[in-house]
Amino acid sequence: MRANPRKIAARLVHVLILFVFTVLLAFPFYWMVVATFKQNLDMYKMDNNPFLFNLPPTLANLHLLFYETRYVRWLGNTVMVGVIVVAITLLLSVPAAYALTRLTGKWGERLGIAIFLTYLVPPTLLFIPLSRVVAVLGLQDSLWSLVVVYPSFTVPFSIWLLMAFFKSIPKELEDAAMVDGLTRLGAFLKMVIPISVSGILTVIIFTFTLVTQEFVYALTFISPEAHQMVGVGIPIFLVRGDVYYWSSLMAACLIASLPIALLYNIFLDRFIAGFTVGAVK
């Protein structure tokens, strides 16, 4: 087979673009890894190449992170709040989105938009009234305050996302399932949900990410070190006065972000399907 020069050129451009993006996206991770294992002396000397080890690597920074802060506890807190919030979000948004798309006619869509609008009110505005709510509930300094507050923005977004998803499922499929022997609930559980796996996965990943990166509520509602979320604990306890523990900071961020990055990659295709559904027929 003779190679077509135009095809080779196209292939080269393709590879080049991929290469540029790969470097662009992987580089921050590389720098974080390098920084994690650097000695302080190496880090702060301006003549040194910042991207390479100029002195032998060390585990001291990880030791600081794991033994002199409550990093593992914060990770655990984040996972716990994340899992509970994901569960609450799914429990509320899946039936709500289904009901809004299927059962309420024209008002369903308007109500869906109205619910989505609440997502657009920023936490920087809401944390003041919500801190009153948290106080009334007696949840100050407790992780449960976040479990109560986080669904206020994860649920509207998830409803909106799932509505687009359910709308793309033909109604005849549910009719067929009901004629074939299922109840409406059965058709919802055995037909609609399996077809919507992409949308539900998207909701899970997105909700978890929102919980991990949320800052304002986590900062204002909780003070004790043991009850911090990872996103707040790191900047509070690894920046002491004007001293930045850069290497430990990098290590903390790296460890917290890797699982989510992996999760994104595993479900990338379904994730994209979740966001583009309804965009193309």
Place this chain on the structure above:
Amino acid sequence: MAVVETRNLTKVFKEGELGAVNNVSLATHEGEFLVFLGPSGSGKTTLLRMIAGLETPTSGEILIGGQVVNQRSPRERRIAMVFQSYALYPHLTVYQNICFPLKAQKVPKNQHRQKVEWAAGLLSIGKLLDRKPRELSGGERQRVALARAIVREPAVFLLDEPLSNLDAKLRASAREELEQFHKNIGTTTIYVTHDQVEAMAMGDRVVVLHQGVVRQIGTPKEVYEDPADTFVATFLGSPPMNLLEFSDIIVGFRPEGFLPADLVAGNKQVTFRYRVKYVEYLGAERVLYGSIEDGHFESKEIISRLSWTMPTGYDAGSVHDFAVAESDLRFFDRKTEKRADPRPYPWQ
């Protein structure tokens, strides 16, 4: 098997508006192939969906096998339905699709494979069992939908325009297969279509619907030859029946019965001077469009259909003696547009 019956069945979607289905009473025969025929918006699909239990009637009763089923959910009615889009479950293989009703109805597991293979064999799709619906052609999808419908041996089959998504050629062969299929299994079948050719070819009887009202129920021969009103007369047949209005009466006759005078059989006939305006040549037949030179009806377009065996020479612009046998005339009341008794035709 079972008989389906509706009693004064009515469905009103919006209060104060005309119903989608109005006061429909009909009954199938045992093992019959009954066709609901009507233009779009005539309520035929709504009627079918009420029988299936997917729509709740505003009033009236539905009986399947002699029992009122209004309060029963679709799954309790022992019906199977094939949808216009086939509604195959996209995330399941063909095997799982066909098996789905068995699982949903809690048929013992050890019978599943045997029943699925029986249904698949009946429709010769045994080789497709491992595929997903998106990997099938239109015709194959239709067969899978049918297999899924028969697998649990329902009392009644409901088919909602199952051929409308197929191209013309496939449609003809699928129609034949469906007829054959119905002969083999003999289950009472209700078939919805807007295609009169399908209705005439397949139906044991045809229910003609218009604006949610039953206009006529009868065999294809009855509804074609003895239409109950002017709607049925003009909806069936292509080109439609010629209608001439005169004082309180409408006289109708089919284009294929309106022929050159010397070709009309029988001695009792009505003759007109017919001016041909233009001719459509369709191979097996010629369709003449023209008018009757008789004062009363000059503006009315009258159609004649000549088969290819008949003599030529009826060109645009020419005037001839055309006639209809008296027995081919149909009379309708002008006010009610319903069928009326024959009477002397007043224009002669």
